[in-house]
Amino acid sequence: MxxxxxxxxxxxxxxxxxxxxxxxxxxxxxxIGQRIQQLSEDALQVGQGSLxxxxxxxxxxxWIEAEWGTTDNxxxxxxxxxxxxxxxxxxxxxxxxxxxxGAVELVLAGA
Amino acid sequence: xxxxxxxxxxxxxxxxxxxxxxELDDEIRLHIELxxxxxxxxxxxPSEARRRALVAFGGVERYREQARDVRGVRPLEDSxxxxxxxxxxxxHTPGSSFLAVLTLALAIGAGTTTYSVVxxxxxxxxxxxxxxxxxxxxxxxxxxxxxGGGRPSTGPTAKPLAGRLxxxxxxx
Numbered sequence: 001m002x003x004x005x006x007x008x009x010x011x012x013x014x015x016x017x018x019x020x021x022x023x024x025x026x027x028x029x030x031x032i033g034q035r036i037q038q039l040s041e042d043a044l045q046v047g048q049g050s051l052x053x054x055x056x057x058x059x060x061x062x063w064i065e066a067e068w069g070t071t072d073n074x075x076x077x078x079x080x081x082x083x084x085x086x087x088x089x090x091x092x093x094x095x096x097x098x099x100x101x102g103a104v105e106l107v108l109a110g111a
Numbered sequence: 112x113x114x115x116x117x118x119x120x121x122x123x124x125x126x127x128x129x130x131x132x133x134e135l136d137d138e139i140r141l142h143i144e145l146x147x148x149x150x151x152x153x154x155x156x157p158s159e160a161r162r163r164a165l166v167a168f169g170g171v172e173r174y175r176e177q178a179r180d181v182r183g184v185r186p187l188e189d190s191x192x193x194x195x196x197x198x199x200x201x202x203h204t205p206g207s208s209f210l211a212v213l214t215l216a217l218a219i220g221a222g223t224t225t226y227s228v229v230x231x232x233x234x235x236x237x238x239x240x241x242x243x244x245x246x247x248x249x250x251x252x253x254x255x256x257x258x259g260g261g262r263p264s265t266g267p268t269a270k271p272l273a274g275r276l277x278x279x280x281x282x283x
Contacts, residue, residue, distance in 0.1 A: 029138060030145040048142065048167050049174035052135070056181040062116045071141075078138050 014046065014054050016097055019082065019090040022064060026081035028071065029055060055080055063089050135178055139171055246279070 021027065021035050032055075033046045058064045063086030069079045082090065143164050150160035165171070201208040239245055 028141070030142045034149075047169050048146065049169040049171065050177075052138065052142075052174050053177035053181050056178045060117065060120055060181055075141060075144075076137060077141050078134065 013097075014050065015058060016090075016093045017044070017046070018051070018054060018058060018080075019063065019086060019093065022080060022082045022086075023090065026067070026069075026079040028069075028077040028079050032080070058086070062086070132179070135175060139168075139175065143168060143171075 017036050018032060021032050021039070027035065029051050030048075033048050033051050036044060036046050055064070055066075059066055059080070063083060064080045065083050066078050066080050069077060071077050143161070146164035146167055147157075147161045150163050151157065153160075155163065168174070237245065
């Protein structure tokens with residue numbers, strides 16, 4: 001079902017991916033997982049269950065906030081949205097991730 | 112701001128623990144449903160669709176616990192459970208519980224009393240310059256011995272003696 005090259009998402013990275021996914025607007029848990037998988041062209045497998053501890057952790061930290069709403073076919077769902085501090089955090093997390101990825105790339109290219 | 116938020120969520124988590132648990136259950140249930148429906152659209156049989164949804168989720172109970180841990184009330188919940196367990200255990204053997212409480216009560220009582228006495232007699236010395244050289248002069252009628260009776264010579268009784276008792280440094 002999943003491509004053999006798919007990688008499990010590390011915890012810190014999962015937070016970053018969730019924040020980035022929520023940037024355009026609020027979403028519920030399942031949709032966040034689907035979106036991450038879709039955007040990464042199925043390369044990233046998010047352990048679906050691990051989304052929820054991560055979401056609650058981010059909510060605790062004040063980076064996202066949750067609100068109950070209804071889905072397209074009228075079902076009760078908890079929608080998560082970025083907060084102001086969350087947007088700031090996303091910017092910083094993205095910068096530090098790119099620094100990290102760039103550094104690894106430099107080493108790989110130079111070796 | 113973040114600290115306030117942290118405290119507020121924790122208090123809320125404690126007060127409305129059951130509601131938050133129910134909300135988390137709703138969230139997880141919806142997730143499994145949506146995943147099952149996606150699998151159905153992919154042409155799987157209903158039972159297989161649901162099975163794969165549960166597998167993809169990866170252990171409902173495990174992640175439910177983790178999500179609850181994030182709320183940070185687990186230690187409080189656990190210690191409340193400990194207290195209830197202790198009370199139940201004590202009620203189970205009322206005789207020995209009563210004895211234990213009685214022993215503690217007597218021991219604490221005795222300890223407090225002893226300390227109060229020692230504190231008054233030994234630790235807090237009398238409010239005089241050299242308390243170890245203090246004497247009490249009593250005035251007694253001629254026919255009675257000095258061993259007992261008589262009134263302590265304080266105030267008016269002591270005044271006339273003041274000048275005459277030369278062996279004493281000071282009288283009052």
